[in-house]
Amino acid sequence: MGCHVVDHPLIREKLTTLRDARTPLRGFRAALHELSLLIGYEALRTLGEEPLAVTTPLRECAGSRVRDPIYLMPILRAGLGMAEALAELLPDAPVGHIGMFRDEVTLEPQPYYLRVPPDVARANVVCVDPMLATGNSAVSAIDQLKKCGAQRLRLVCIVGCPEGVARMTAAHPDVPIFLAAIDDGLNERGYIVPGLGDAGDRYYGTAPA
Numbered sequence: 001m002g003c004h005v006v007d008h009p010l011i012r013e014k015l016t017t018l019r020d021a022r023t024p025l026r027g028f029r030a031a032l033h034e035l036s037l038l039i040g041y042e043a044l045r046t047l048g049e050e051p052l053a054v055t056t057p058l059r060e061c062a063g064s065r066v067r068d069p070i071y072l073m074p075i076l077r078a079g080l081g082m083a084e085a086l087a088e089l090l091p092d093a094p095v096g097h098i099g100m101f102r103d104e105v106t107l108e109p110q111p112y113y114l115r116v117p118p119d120v121a122r123a124n125v126v127c128v129d130p131m132l133a134t135g136n137s138a139v140s141a142i143d144q145l146k147k148c149g150a151q152r153l154r155l156v157c158i159v160g161c162p163e164g165v166a167r168m169t170a171a172h173p174d175v176p177i178f179l180a181a182i183d184d185g186l187n188e189r190g191y192i193v194p195g196l197g198d199a200g201d202r203y204y205g206t207a208p209a
């Protein structure tokens with residue numbers, strides 16, 4: 001369990017691209033996709049496996065397959081980009097959605113949509129959201145998923161901060177967190193500093209000019 005900062009030169013380089021305010025839309029999207037794959041790959045390292053014999057052109061040999069299904073659960077809107085990237089790696093993974101917007105005054109998440117694939121109790125659920133800021137959205141998302149029966153959960157983010165990590169690990173110590181960096185903290189508007197700005201706006205090209 002716990003919080004894992006995935007440490008790799010490629011991750012640091014791609015995160016630098018994401019942070020750079022001059023990175024254009026297409027570069028931001030590409031870097032977010034690549035980071036999602038690299039961090040997601042590490043987050044799935046502990047998946048349970050079962051043996052599967054396979055016959056090569058030469059002879060039979062021992063193989064393996066992942067034991068239980070993997071479900072992707074993006075937190076809307078910014079988590080969608082991460083889920084799209086991971087769905088390329090996991091083409092059989094159902095994708096649910098959790099919609100929450102942030103009340104800009106209280107910074108509390110306001111849930112407005114929840115769709116969870118069936119039989120969630122036996123799945124490896126990967127909840128994705130690029131920014132672990134206050135931790136309120138992540139905690140609420142995991143609360144909602146557990147209420148639906150999810151038992152085996154992972155949270156995959158790109159950037160976090162000490163406040164978000166502390167809030168998430170206190171509320172859900174059983175849910176491991178994977179990310180590329182833990183930044184200095186939050187500003188008065190609840191943005192991660194130095195962070196990368198509003199991940200959803202930058203991914204969708206909707207940042208105010």
Ligand code: URA
Pocket residue numbers: 078131133190191192193195196197198199200
């Ligand atoms: N959401 C974002 O997109 N960026 C932050 O820094 C915090 C929350």
